[in-house]
Amino acid sequence: MSTMHWGYLDAGNLAGIYYEQSQLNMTxxxxxxxxxCDSTFIEAYNNLGNALKDAGHALKDDGHYRVTF
Incomplete structure (x- = not known):
């Protein structure tokens, strides 16, 4: 049986742990x-937006968030 590497899931899991510890830069x-690793990982985009907002990197504009990288 072969093993698949799910790097994007590993990174996502680590990000969640860092978020819980309020380590937003690592998140x-x-x-x-x-x-x-996976540009279709929708949850990562959503969670990234939340982390950026919490870190003060997003601006509220007309009911939408505009993220600054």
Missing amino acids: ILHYKQAIN
Whole structure:
């Protein structure tokens, strides 16, 4: 039986742990890594947006968030 490497899930899981510990810079880094591994990982985009907002990197504009990288 072969093993598949799910790097984006590993990065996403680490990001969640960092988020729970309020380590937002590490959270953001790992969600970006997860997205880099799988650009269709929708939950990572959502969670990255939340982490960026919590870290003060997003601006509220007309009811939408505009993320600044």
